[in-house]
Structure formats: C-alpha cells, structure tokens
Amino acid sequence: MSGLKSWVSSANGDTDFPIQNLPCGVFDDGNGARVGVAIGDMILDVAAVDHGQDAGLFSEPAWNAVMAAGRDIWAALRARLTVLLSDEAQRKAVEPHLVPQASAQLLMPFRVTEYTDFYAGRNHALNVGTMFRGAENALPANWLSIPIGYNGRASSVVVSGTPVIRPWGQVKSADEALPRFAPSARFDLELELGAVVGQSSEGMVSVQQADDMIFGYVLLNDWSARDIQAWEYQPLGPFQSKATATTISPWIVTRAALEAFRVDTPERERELLPYLREPGPMLYDIALEVGLAPEGKRETVIARTNYREMYYSAPQQLAHHTSSGCAMRVGDLLGSGTISGPVRESRGSLLELSWGGSEPLRLDTGEERCFLENGDTLTIRGAALGDGYRIGFGACSGKVMPSIELPDWAKS
Amino acid sequence: MSGLKSWVSSANGDTDFPIQNLPCGVFDDGNGARVGVAIGDMILDVAAVDHGQDAGLFSEPAWNAVMAAGRDIWAALRARLTVLLSDEAQRKAVEPHLVPQASAQLLMPFRVTEYTDFYAGRNHALNVGTMFRGAENALPANWLSIPIGYNGRASSVVVSGTPVIRPWGQVKSADEALPRFAPSARFDLELELGAVVGQSSEGMVSVQQADDMIFGYVLLNDWSARDIQAWEYQPLGPFQSKATATTISPWIVTRAALEAFRVDTPERERELLPYLREPGPMLYDIALEVGLAPEGKRETVIARTNYREMYYSAPQQLAHHTSSGCAMRVGDLLGSGTISGPVRESRGSLLELSWGGSEPLRLDTGEERCFLENGDTLTIRGAALGDGYRIGFGACSGKVMPSIELPDWAKS
Numbered sequence: 082m083s084g085l086k087s088w089v090s091s092a093n094g095d096t097d098f099p100i101q102n103l104p105c106g107v108f109d110d111g112n113g114a115r116v117g118v119a120i121g122d123m124i125l126d127v128a129a130v131d132h133g134q135d136a137g138l139f140s141e142p143a144w145n146a147v148m149a150a151g152r153d154i155w156a157a158l159r160a161r162l163t164v165l166l167s168d169e170a171q172r173k174a175v176e177p178h179l180v181p182q183a184s185a186q187l188l189m190p191f192r193v194t195e196y197t198d199f200y201a202g203r204n205h206a207l208n209v210g211t212m213f214r215g216a217e218n219a220l221p222a223n224w225l226s227i228p229i230g231y232n233g234r235a236s237s238v239v240v241s242g243t244p245v246i247r248p249w250g251q252v253k254s255a256d257e258a259l260p261r262f263a264p265s266a267r268f269d270l271e272l273e274l275g276a277v278v279g280q281s282s283e284g285m286v287s288v289q290q291a292d293d294m295i296f297g298y299v300l301l302n303d304w305s306a307r308d309i310q311a312w313e314y315q316p317l318g319p320f321q322s323k324a325t326a327t328t329i330s331p332w333i334v335t336r337a338a339l340e341a342f343r344v345d346t347p348e349r350e351r352e353l354l355p356y357l358r359e360p361g362p363m364l365y366d367i368a369l370e371v372g373l374a375p376e377g378k379r380e381t382v383i384a385r386t387n388y389r390e391m392y393y394s395a396p397q398q399l400a401h402h403t404s405s406g407c408a409m410r411v412g413d414l415l416g417s418g419t420i421s422g423p424v425r426e427s428r429g430s431l432l433e434l435s436w437g438g439s440e441p442l443r444l445d446t447g448e449e450r451c452f453l454e455n456g457d458t459l460t461i462r463g464a465a466l467g468d469g470y471r472i473g474f475g476a477c478s479g480k481v482m483p484s485i486e487l488p489d490w491a492k493s
Numbered sequence: 494m495s496g497l498k499s500w501v502s503s504a505n506g507d508t509d510f511p512i513q514n515l516p517c518g519v520f521d522d523g524n525g526a527r528v529g530v531a532i533g534d535m536i537l538d539v540a541a542v543d544h545g546q547d548a549g550l551f552s553e554p555a556w557n558a559v560m561a562a563g564r565d566i567w568a569a570l571r572a573r574l575t576v577l578l579s580d581e582a583q584r585k586a587v588e589p590h591l592v593p594q595a596s597a598q599l600l601m602p603f604r605v606t607e608y609t610d611f612y613a614g615r616n617h618a619l620n621v622g623t624m625f626r627g628a629e630n631a632l633p634a635n636w637l638s639i640p641i642g643y644n645g646r647a648s649s650v651v652v653s654g655t656p657v658i659r660p661w662g663q664v665k666s667a668d669e670a671l672p673r674f675a676p677s678a679r680f681d682l683e684l685e686l687g688a689v690v691g692q693s694s695e696g697m698v699s700v701q702q703a704d705d706m707i708f709g710y711v712l713l714n715d716w717s718a719r720d721i722q723a724w725e726y727q728p729l730g731p732f733q734s735k736a737t738a739t740t741i742s743p744w745i746v747t748r749a750a751l752e753a754f755r756v757d758t759p760e761r762e763r764e765l766l767p768y769l770r771e772p773g774p775m776l777y778d779i780a781l782e783v784g785l786a787p788e789g790k791r792e793t794v795i796a797r798t799n800y801r802e803m804y805y806s807a808p809q810q811l812a813h814h815t816s817s818g819c820a821m822r823v824g825d826l827l828g829s830g831t832i833s834g835p836v837r838e839s840r841g842s843l844l845e846l847s848w849g850g851s852e853p854l855r856l857d858t859g860e861e862r863c864f865l866e867n868g869d870t871l872t873i874r875g876a877a878l879g880d881g882y883r884i885g886f887g888a889c890s891g892k893v894m895p896s897i898e899l900p901d902w903a904k905s
Contacts, residue, residue, distance in 0.1 A: 195607065195647055221727050226672050227663055231729040232644035235607055236820040248817040249697065251639055251766065260638050262766045262816075285661065287902045305619040306817070315633050317612055318730020324819035354663065354674045356903035368635040404674075405660040405721070406897075407736035417586055485818075490699045491768035 084469070085163070087389040088172045089179065091121030097332075097464060097473020098122075100167050103159060103334035104474070105297065107142045108185040114142035119332055120148055120166050122182050129178040130165060132158075144191045144333065146301070148279035148296045148413045155279070155296065159337050187331035187475075189240045190299070191277060192236065194412035196233040196327065197256050197402060198273075198303055200224075201393035203347070204421040208433045226402045228393035230415075233303070234324045236416065236459070240329050241300075241477045247455065247484040248325040249491075250309035262491065264484035265306035265322075267452045270459050271419040272371050272429030274388050275301035276395035278413035284406055289360050291399035294409070298339065298365075298395075300330035300461045300477035305433055307452070330461075330477040338472050342366045342465040346387045346397075356404060363394035369420060369463040371429070373444065376456025381444040383434060386420050388428040388463070393418075455483045496881070497575070499722070500584045501591065501833075503533030509744075509876060510534075512530045512579050515571060516744035516886070517709065520597040524553035526770070531744055531887070532578050534594050541590040542577060550605020556603045556745065560642035560691035560708045561823045567691070567708065571749050599743035599887075601652045603689060606824035608645040608739065609814060610685075610715055612636075613805035613830040615759070620833060620845040640805035640813050642827075643773040645715070646736045650826065653712075653743050653889045659867065659896040660737040661903075662721035674903065676896035677718035677734075679850065680865045683831040684783050684841030684873055686800050687713035688807035689745055690825035693777045696818055701772050703811035706821070710751065710777075710807075712889035713828050719844055719864070741847070742889040750884050754778045754877040756801045758809075768816060775806035781832060781875040783841070785856065788868025793856040795846060798832050798839040801877070805830075867895045 086093050087100040096120040098104065108117045108124050116139050117124040119403075128139035135154060137148045137448030147154065165171045200206060206229075223229065239245075253260040263356055279296025286294070290299055303323060310322035343362040367388040374380035419429040428434045431452050434442050441449035453459065458480040464473035498505050499512040510516065510531040520529045520536050528551050529536040547566060550558045559566065577583045586653035612618060615632075623630030635641065651657075659680055665672040691708025698706070715735060721735030755774040779800040786792035808873040810827055831841040840846045843864050846854050855863035865871065876885035 141747065211505075223663075223665075223672070223724055227725055229725070229729055230732050232646055232732070234644055234819055236822055237818075246818055250817055251635075253635075259763070260635070262768055284897065285900065285903065287900065289902075309817070312635055313639055313641070314728070314730075315635070316726070316730070317641055318728070320642050320644070321813070321817035321819065324814075324817045326818075351671070354672070354903075355905055357675055401733070403735075405718070405733035405736045406658055406663055406738075407646055407733065410648055480556065485696065488697065489698065490701075491697065491766075493767055 084131060085167055087120060087166045087167050089121045089123055097475055099470040100163060101470055102334065102338050102472045104334045105144045105163050106190045106332045106432055107188040109188060110180045110185040114188050116142060116144060118162060123179040124182055126178040126180055130175060145412050158223060171426060187240060190331060190333050192412050193238045193414050194410045195234040196235040196238055196414045197230050198233045199228055199398050199418040201228050201391055201398060201418040202420050203392040204390060204423055205399035205419040208421060210436045227396045227441045230398060231318045237324050238327045238329060242326055243479060244482045245304055245326045245479040246482045248306050249484055250306055250321050251312055252308040253312045260312060263404060265308055267307035269305045269307050269431045269452055271303040271305055272384065272461055273301040273303055273419060274371060274417045275299040275329055276415040277288040278409055279411060281411055282403055282409045286400055286403045288396045288400045292363055292396035295395060297333040297334050297335040299333055300463050302328040302459065302461055302477055302479060303416055313379050328477055328479045330474040333474045334474055336471060339365050339465055341467060346394055347392060356400060357397050359397065363396045364389050364391055367465050368461050372460040374458045375446060375448055378446045381441060384426065384428055386422040386429055388420060390420055390422050391417055455480045455481055457481045497551040497579055497624035499532060499578045500531045500581050501535055501578060508533050509883060509887055511882040512575060513882055514746065514750050514884045515574050516746045516807045517556050518602045518744045519527055519600040521600060522592045522597040526600055528554060528556060530574060533626045533662060535591040536594055536597055538590040538592055542587060557824050578878040596788050599652060599725040602743060602745050604824050605647040605650045605826050606822045607827045608647040608650055609642050610645045610725050610828035610831040611640055611642040611810050613640045613803055613810060614832050614833055615804040616802060616833040617831040617841060640810045642810060643730045648740060650739045653740055654895045655891060657716055657738045657891040658894045660718050661896055662718055662733050663724055664720040665724045672724055677720055679719035681719050681843045682871050683715040683717055684781060684796065685713040685715055685831060686829045687711040687741055688827040690821055691823060693823050694815055694821045697817045698812055700808045700812045706773055707748050707807060709747040711745055712875050712886045714871065714873055714889055714891060715828055740889055740891045744887045746884060746886055751777050751877055753879060759804060769809050771809060775808045776801050776803055777877060779877050784872045786870045787858060787860055790858045795854060796838060796840055798841055800832060800835040802832055802834050803829055865893045867893055869893045
C-alpha cells in the first residue's frame with residue numbers, strides 16, 4: 082500500500098492527504114453541507130459516487146450513520162474509495178465530484194454524542210502534580226492504576242476555525258478572601274488526540290473490543306481556563322473551566338489509515354488489572370506540534386511532541402469507561418489527555434510551558450506568553466510519517482477572541 | 494385552579510395526577526410508544542387529540558419536540574388539555590383516547606441530551622464533608638460561592654422500573670496497597686430532583702432566563718458506588734462510580750404545575766456574585782420520601798425530606814452552567830444534588846443515613862442496611878401538596894441486581 086499513488090496529482094506530493102489516508106470530513110462549497118474525504122488538495126464528494134445499497138449512509142452531513150453501520154461497511158468503503166481514487170480508469174467518472182479544499186468550508190465531521198476527557202499523559206500529570214502538590218506527591222495514588230477521566234460537555238465541541246471567546250468565570254487568587262467574576266486571565270490550550278467511538282456498547286468491553294469500536298482519531302484542543310479551574314475543581318472536578326470550547330480537526334483519520342503506525346504503550350510501572358491489559362500495540366506514532374501566532378504576527382512553534390508519549394491508549398480508556406456498565410454510543414468522543422513529552426519543548430499546555438506562569442515563553446516575534454492573549458491563533462498539527470507519505474489530520478485551529486461585555490444583570 | 498375537577502373521576506381523589514398536574518410521559522400499551530399525560534389512574538394519548546397546526550410536535554415518543562417548540566406552545570398545550578379533561582362536553586370525544594396506567598408500560602419521557610449533576614444541598618455537603626475531611630473542613634472553600642457541579646453520563650439515564658446492575662470497579666481499602674477489581678460493596682442511592690432543560694441557549698443566561706428555560710422536573714436517583722468513587726475521584730471528580738445508572742421518574746411535572754409551590758432558597762451565608770442572585774423564589778415545596786424493600790419483603794421508608802432544603806435552585810445551577818459560554822440544549826438534565834434535611838431521618842443517601850457504614854439502619858422487617866443489597870428495591874416518591882390536591886411525580890424506582898459474571902479477559 083505504501084507505494085500506491087492517486088490520479089489526483091496533489092495527493093502524491095507534500096500533503097497530509099495521500100491515497101493512504103482518506104480521512105472523513107464534512108464540507109460546504111456553497112451547494113450544501115455533505116460528507117467528503119480529503120485527497121491531496123481536493124475533497125471527494127462521497128455521496129456523489131456510487132455506493133450501491135449503502136447509498137443511504139451518506140445522505141446526512143455527518144459520519145454518524147456510516148459509523149453506526151459497522152466495521153464491514155468501514156472496510157468496504159475504504160476499499161471502494163481507494164480504487165476510485167487510484168485507478169486511472171475511474172478518473173473520468175469520479176473527477177467531476179472533486180471539490181477544491183480552498184473553495185470549501187469544513188464543518189463538524191460528526192455529531193458528538195457525549196464527550197469524555199482523560200488525564201492519561203504521565204509527563205503532563207507529573208508536571209501539573211508537581212506544580213500543585215509538590216514533586217513528592219505529583220502523581221495521584223490512583224494514577225498508575227486507572228486511566229483517570231471525567232465527563233466533558235459535548236455541546237462545547239467545535240470544528241477547527243471556530244473563534245473561541247475568552248470565558249468569564251469565578252476566580253480567586255490566594256490573597257483574596259472572596260471570588261470575583263472576571264474574564265479568565267489564565268486561558269490555556271491542551272494538546273490532545275481525540276478518539277471517535279464508532280460503535281455502541283452495553284456493559285463491559287475488553288481492550289480489544291474497545292479498539293474495534295474506534296472509528297478514527299482527530300486532533301483536539303481542550304481549551305482550559307486555569308484560574309477558573311483552580312477555584313472550582315474541588316471536590317468534583319473541572320466544570321466551567323473546560324466548557325467554553327473544545328476544538329477538533331475537521332478530518333477524522335480512520336483507524337485503518339493509522340494501522341501501520343501502531344506502537345506499544347510505555348513499560349508499566351505498576352502492573353495493570355487484567356481488564357486494562359492490552360493484547361497488542363494500541364498507541365500510534367503521530368508527530369504533533371503546536372503553533373501560536375499573535376494577532377497579525379507570524380507563528381512560533383511552541384511545542385513538539387508525539388502521541389506515543391501517552392501512558393494509556395484510547396482502547397484502554399474506552400474499556401475503563403465501560404467497566405461500571407456505562408453504555409457507549411456512536412459519536413462519543415474521548416480526549417486522550419494532554420500529550421506532553423519529557424522535555425520542556427514537548428509540553429502540551431502553556432501551564433506547563435510557562436511552569437504555572439512563572440517562566441514566560443519567548444516567541445520568535447519577541448513577545449512573551451505565560452497564557453493566551455486575545456488575538457492569538459493556536460494551531461495544532463499532526464501526522465504519522467510513512468515511507469514516502471504522511472497521514473495528516475489538517476489543522477486544528479482557533480483564535481482567542483475578547484470576552485463578551487458583561488450583561489447588566491451580572492454586574493456588581 | 495385549585496378547585497378545578499376532571500370528568501376523569503380517579504383524578505379527583507387520592508392521586509398524584511389531578512387536573513392541576515398533567516405531567517408528561519411516554520407510554521406503550523401494546524400499540525406502540527407515544528406521548529401521554531397522566532390524569533388520575535389513566536393516561537391521555539396526547540397525539541390522538543386535536544392540536545391543530547401543532548399536531549406534528551406529538552408524533553415521536555419523546556417530549557423533546559414539544560420542549561423545543563417553546564414556552565408559548567407549552568402554555569397553549571396546558572390550557573388545551575385542561576379544557577379537554579375538565580369540560581364535560583369534551584368527554585365523549587376524548588374518553589376513547591384514555592389508556593389505563595395499569596395496562597401501559599412507561600418509557601423514558603424524553604431523550605437526555607447531556608446530564609449534569611450538582612452538589613447543592615448544604616446538609617448533604619456538610620455530612621459528606623464531615624465524614625471525609627472532618628467537621629472543621631466539611632464545606633469546601635468554594636461551596637458557598639459556586640453551585641458545584643460535574644458532568645455526568647447521559648447514556649446511563651434510565652426510566653423508573655429499569656433494573657440496576659451492581660457495578661464492578663476498582664476499589665481499594667485503606668489497608669490494601671493496590672486496588673482490586675470487584676463488585677461495588679458500597680452501592681448507594683442519591684435522592685435528587687432533576688430539572689429538564691426545555692430551551693437551548695448560547696452564551697451566558699441570567700437566573701431569570703434560566704428559570705424560563707426549564708420545562709419541568711423529575712424525581713432522580715443518582716446511583717453511586719461509594720467505594721469506586723473514593724478510589725477514583727481525585728483529582729478530576731467522580732466518573733465510573735456514577736456511570737452505572739441514574740433513574741428518573743416516568744413523568745415530567747411541568748414548571749407550570751409547580752408554580753403555586755415556589756419557595757425561596759435559604760438565607761445566604763455568603764453574598765452571591767450578581768450573576769447568581771435570584772429575582773424571586775425558585776425552589777419548590779416538594780415533600781420527598783425514599784422507601785427500601787428487601788427482596789420479597791415489605792418496604793420501609795428510610796428518609797423523608799423536602800426539595801426546599803436545597804441551598805441553590807435549578808435556575809441558579811443552570812445560569813452557572815452557562816457562565817463560561819457553555820451552550821445548553823433541549824433535553825439537558827440537571828440533577829439537584831442529594832437532598833438531605835437537617836436531621837438523620839431526612840438524609841438522602843445511605844452514606845449519610847448509616848454515617849459512612851458505621852451506623853447500620855434498621856428496617857421495619859428487622860434487617861439492617863449500611864449500603865444496598867442485591868434484591869433491594871429503592872423507590873423515591875414526591876409531591877407538592879396543594880389545597881385538596883397533590884402534584885405528584887409517580888414512583889422513581891429501581892431494583893438492585895447482582896453484578897454480572899466477570900468475563901474471562903477481566904479475570905486475574
């Protein structure tokens with residue numbers, strides 16, 4: 082497969098979207114929103130090509146129906162699209178259904194049913210724990226046994242390009258007796274990968290079954306208001322600090338496209354309980370980077386890391402999620418947790434990069450950042466690097482907008 | 494209104510469902526699931542009566558479409574049904590569309606979009622805090638400023654009557670070095686009221702706007718595995734301990750039906766920030782009780798309390814929920830938090846009733862309980878008591894079933 086070429090010439094050069102990728106998105110070129118797959122700098126209008134008896138799966142502008150149809154359908158679709166886009170004999174029939182990415186708007190690729198976020202990166206947990214509880218108590222006692230997760234808010238998940246408005250919230254510094262209602266002054270990113278659940282479950286599932294349920298992966302930025310979080314999160318966890326927005330990439334890279342890039346999770350420091358043990362490699366070698374561009378200025382890459390840094394894989398997280406009997410549904414989204422590597426340059430949040438705001442980050446433009454400023458555009462990029470091609474996700478981007486003017490009823 | 498009678502004679506006696514109530518449910522009498530309102534011991538098949546141009550709102554077996562249609566539609570429907578069920582002249586046309594409750598199965602009254610649970614009862618927070626952190630640190634520092642909440646799992650919300658299977662999970666006692674995977678041995682109830690969000694929002698809403706968005710209320714039991722919770726909840730809050738099941742009553746009592754029972758929240762011990770201040774009374778005087786019946790035995794009422802014991806109202810919780818800009822949607826469900834009164838007999842969980850398992854509760858049958866046993870049926874009942882009538886919710890009930898046999902892949 083690695084030598085396969087497409088008759089779409091832009092798919093064979095420097096692109097996130099070679100024939101080996103075929104990620105799933107939703108686009109609108111002015112003729113209505115519909116499902117598509119990226120190929121080079123084009124989008125194939127998927128509903129416009131022949132799918133035989135499966136045609137009904139492509140009629141809504143979301144991939145949920147395809148996901149619900151099951152793994153045989155996923156495999157058949159991938160095989161069909163691979164032929165259509167690589168076989169020169171198909172070109173005449175298929176080419177009219179290509180739309181330039183440059184002339185299309187990319188929309189949410191699926192309806193998010195429920196959203197769960199995890200805390201499964203060891204370096205991130207160590208960094209944050211050290212800042213808040215000291216180096217000796219950095220990792221919570223349960224951390225090496227449980228892929229720690231919490232439920233997030235599906236209504237706040239948005240597609241790349243959606244502006245992100247700085248939130249208001251309750252904040253209180255250590256020297257204040259009472260909280261104030263104020264715009265977050267410590268607004269941050271979290272570099273993550275999101276797993277898209279493509280099959281439902283009732284009752285407990287194994288790690289292998291969980292892997293089989295995953296349709297694909299997206300880049301994910303879980304925007305976080307650190308000052309709101311610090312005041313609200315005890316005893317029941319983050320709530321409004323994580324509810325402003327979670328941005329995902331417009332393309333779901335399917336599990337099939339990532340198959341060649343599987344890697345093992347790191348060696349276990351504590352043996353896992355049997356229900357969490359992996360039957361094979363379930364992380365992926367996906368290079369990730371974060372760029373920050375101040376308003377009107379060029380971008381600085383502020384972090385480079387890799388998804389293989391995670392301690393728990395998405396199938397482990399999903400298996401744990403079902404351990405209580407919790408039903409999972411098509412369209413559920415699982416955030417990996419912040420992906421930080423072992424060195425400063427590989428940290429996936431400004432909280433870590435600026436060490437709690439105490440070590441400002443110097444951008445290439447000369448400006449400094451502890452947390453995000455209004456006008457900053459944050460962009461996550463990621464790709465698995467194959468032999469002569471790369472499997473990319475496209476950009477996962479958002480610009481920070483000033484907080485809204487406070488309504489009269491909320492003023493003191 | 495309080496003197497109004499129905500031509501359905503059972504609606505005028507000892508019933509949760511007089512003409513003043515008209516709660517919204519979904520039933521199946523063998524002829525398919527459809528929306529209905531309870532009246533005495535009958536259900537009116539709502540879609541079968543004439544709604545003019547609004548007829549399309551009643552075609553699916555869920556109240557979401559009606560909720561989305563907005564408050565004018567809610568008021569018009571209530572007025573129309575009140576006439577149909579009180580005016581003797583309507584009897585001949587309407588009576589054929591009554592179905593005995595005894596011959597119908599009650600189903601989920603609405604599709605739950607997202608589920609949020611709060612921690613807004615002062616007595617409950619004090620009791621739990623005292624047990625876990627000691628009397629001096631019982632209330633978290635933020636508690637008097639924030640209606641503390643966390644996102645729950647919508648896929649686990651079930652209707653009254655659904656069996657509840659005791660969950661497996663990671664547990665670790667203080668004298669164990671490592672966790673075990675075991676059935677929860679401290680499985681508990683939480684007596685709550687649920688607010689059903691009937692209108693969507695973008696951006697911050699006031700407490701008054703939040704109140705206007707609420708379609709109605711249900712009884713709610715947030716089943717909780719205390720041993721799983723104790724091991725998992727630091728630092729990001731409860732997750733699998735709350736994901737097994739949340740049971741709601743089959744009837745949504747509308748806000749309109751509760752209007753006469755509004756009461757103020759208790760006096761503030763700390764002044765609230767302006768965005769949380771209430772323009773009027775937003776709690777309700779709703780008497781609540783919990784019954785526990787061991788397998789094959791009669792029920793003991795183990796707690797009696799009242800929704801007016803809460804420190805924060807549902808509109809305050811909903812306003813706080815939107816403070817970060819979080820979008821709310823039709824069908825969102827907000828759990829009040831456990832409703833405990835000031836005395837032992839008014840505590841809304843076994844954790845509190847048995848004081849962490851140290852003071853077993855004696856049932857009328859002679860048995861003792863610290864936490865729930867297999868075969869126990871737990872039933873919450875509630876009603877607002879009017880002048881000569883009561884506005885009830887029907888039973889919110891669930892029977893605890895033994896945990897599943899562990900699959901081979903999860904065995905040590």
